[in-house]
Amino acid sequence: xxxxxxxxxxxxxxxxxxxxxxxxxxxxxxxxxxxxxxxxxxxxxxxxxxxxxxxxxxxxxxxxxxxxxxxxxxxxxxxxx
Numbered sequence: 346x347x348x349x350x351x352x353x354x355x356x357x358x359x360x361x362x363x364x365x366x367x368x369x370x371x372x373x374x375x376x377x378x379x380x381x382x383x384x385x386x387x388x389x390x391x392x393x394x395x396x397x398x399x400x401x402x403x404x405x406x407x408x409x410x411x412x413x414x415x416x417x418x419x420x421x422x423x424x425x426x
Contacts, residue, residue, distance in 0.1 A: 352386045361391035364398040368406055374414065387419045 354362055364385055367373040377398075381387065390397055396404065399419070403412035 351380055351383060352389065354389055354392070359391065360393060361401075362386070362389040362398065364389070365391055365401050368398050368401045368408075368411065374411075377415070378418070381418050381422065387415065387422075 351363060354360060359366065362385070364377060364380055364387065367377050367380075370376070387399070388397060391401070394400070394405075397415075399412050399415040402408050402415055
């Protein structure tokens with residue numbers, strides 16, 4: 346059995362990470378946390394907008410709460426390293 350590459354920069358039809366796409370799904374915090382806990386690269390930028398998942402949340406979805414949550418999750422992970 347082979348593991349999936351959580352740091353892929355191509356998902357579905359869009360050149361972006363899995364985390365980027367979870368931003369637009371409802372109730373996706375648990376899924377995002379799962380990936381974050383397993384070390385997904387939160388600095389991956391999509392090829393079209395050159396933005397992280399946090400940027401997609403803030404500018405694409407206009408969800409400041411989610412963008413802040415992603416920012417906080419990244420900071421917490423950095424503190425644990």
